[in-house]
Amino acid sequence: MLKQPTALVEALRSGSVRALARGISMVEENAPGAVELLKEAFPHTGKATVIGVTGSPGAGKSSLVDRMVGSFRRAGHRVGVIAVDPSSAYSGGAILGDRIRMQEHALDDGVFIRSMATRGCLGGLSRASADAIDLMDTAGYDPVIVETVGVGQDEIEVVRAADAVCVVLVPGMGDDIQAIKAGILEIADLFVINKADKPGADRLITDLEYMLSLASGPQNFRPEILKTVAVRNEGVEELCRGIQEFIRSADDSRKDRRRKERAEARFRTILSERLSARVMEKVFQGQDLERLLDRIADRSTDPYTAVGQVLARVEVR
């Protein structure tokens, strides 16, 4: 049975792992009470540091996050991890293998790990992951690490919710420069060269420094580049310190701009999701939608005319 939002928020704040798991499921599924829960949790949020970790598949992000969790645990933090895989609507088991590596933390009450995939998540992943961050924040996890599987636009939206975004690169992944330039240059607060013991690490750093010297970032901000070998736990303490240092030292205008961007993205995402859901529900009953989609599919009507007919029924007071 679902608890009332107020009771659930109390349970979250008292550190109940079950309450947190249930709360995240509710926001994933857009369950009744999810919005109320988030509203009631909101005053208790804003305390956790959110760390985003993104980069190409195969860059060793899961191992790295695993080691970061260990490092933060040793420093006495309770750590939340959200592993986001926008692609796994298509390959359900994608996350499993990675998650198994995290099992060493499975019995540690101070670590909460949650995977989120498109499958099982109604609406956008960036909305649901931002909601999950709020719930972990309410439950006292700090930092909350948000890890993505790939580096597409959705992943970028997901990690933009972070106070510090780490972009993980590895030497020798085909055409390094292509991997770097695929849109991740400007979102990085820190670059992590993982598997830094492999050949090509220094060349990758040189290439990266060159690209960064060309890029005209905001106020000439230049992300730091750190080396790690996650499987041997090398450089991980330095990375965690580097992240904390970055957050401490980031200037206020940068922080404000980030906060504002994040507020706008979140507002627009939630509005778009809830607006469409409400209009679809009111306009279409049962078979109506199927019939309309069939007409679009067989090209007897065009999608813009179909949308126009729906819009004609919407009034804004």
Place this chain on the structure above:
Amino acid sequence: MLKQPTALVEALRSGSVRALARGISMVEENAPGAVELLKEAFPHTGKATVIGVTGSPGAGKSSLVDRMVGSFRRAGHRVGVIAVDPSSAYSGGAILGDRIRMQEHALDDGVFIRSMATRGCLGGLSRASADAIDLMDTAGYDPVIVETVGVGQDEIEVVRAADAVCVVLVPGMGDDIQAIKAGILEIADLFVINKADKPGADRLITDLEYMLSLASGPQNFRPEILKTVAVRNEGVEELCRGIQEFIRSADDSRKDRRRKERAEARFRTILSERLSARVMEKVFQGQDLERLLDRIADRSTDPYTAVGQVLARVEVR
């Protein structure tokens, strides 16, 4: 000056390259007349074969597409190419380097190449690229090749508009299996192992075949695996024939399902985009939105309450 939609559709159909370039800019920018243009073009669409090409950055997709264009040209086709880079909101020049390779086709009237990025594109890229496909289709380009830069969720949405989706992999890109499993298994109609002369190609194929044998695809459909070395133009003719063969032989229920999925995705995307735009425009004037976003950013209101206030003003007849 903008032409009237009817005149523009006529110009498109007569093969005007300028009309096509202008039409695509209109749909990208959601310019006045764009929707009318798409509605009027719609009856002339449905003729072109749409080929999607996706895969990790560095897999050599641009070179491959370049060679495919050459192959289709030799067979007498007029070819349209849409290169989609969802990430380049953040690194504007991302596409440029790739596009330069395509310059050999620059003077060929039978080839139309267009890059699309988040920057400069109002609303979703999957919506805008589907619109651009319709315009190229209207203008008589067949096939239309849609190429993505990365393999995130947005890229997957973009290539789902294709009749045949080619997923390009290369040997030796770090952890191959990770690259494969990142959500691209189920969307592939054909796998292309590019740079197939590199070490590890055969192991990659073995791994891939093993993964495909585990996956329970619809009706036990098993995508073909083809080898290419794009830079030496090896295997490209075979790939183009393989694509045509796939489209010819795909069973009707698979085609119907795809068409229906595509119609639904497109309808929902357009609805969501236009609905939000209209409601935002009517609810917020000037500084109102800024003030609201500031309140969310400084946590004096939560985004769900803010959205609730907007939704309260929306009525569906």
